Amino acid sequence: MKLSRRETTFVGVGVIILAALVLNFLVIEPLAARRDRYREMAARMEADLAEMRSMAAQYQALAGQRDRYQRQVHERGGDFSPFSYLENLASESGLTGQIESMTPVATAAAEDGRARRAEFDLRLSDIRLLDLVRFLYRIESSEKVFFVINLNIKPRYLNPDSLDVTVRLATPAAS
Secondary structure, three states: OOHHHHHHHHHHHHHHHHHHHHHHOOOOOOHHHHHHHHHHHHHHHHHHHHHHHHHHHHHHHHHHHHHHHHHHHOOOOOOOHHHHHHHHHHHOOOOHHEEEEEEEEEEOHHHHOOOOOOEEEEEEEEEEEHHHHHHHHHOOOOOOOEEEEEEEEEEEEOOOOEEEEEEEEEOOOOO
């Protein structure tokens, strides 16, 4: 069976179109999809890398802060007494008569490589808000490394300008 010139042209064009479709569906589209997946993966990895760099910078900052605190704890010496130091801070702030009590608090043993810390409750009575803020600022900015764990403020019933305050403080224990 002999095909005419027109029929051979149609068959030739059909074969070319069929070959182009096969090439497109079996080669070009899978390669394009793989390229897109790789681009998305590269973008995700770049975002992850940026996040890791940010976390590494945060870690370095925290490690530097930890080293500074350890150095400050070491420099304060073994004979450091948090109670007498806080009493001195209170007297410098003019709060000597307002200290009602300083009570040590039992703490759990240090875990996961954390430093041991000593905690205690400090009760202040009949104190004004501005005096409390100044005293807490002195505690937090102290070179002896103190942290406010909990702060409970209650206004006095008969004089709302005066406050009764309970502060839980912590300081790293010397190793």
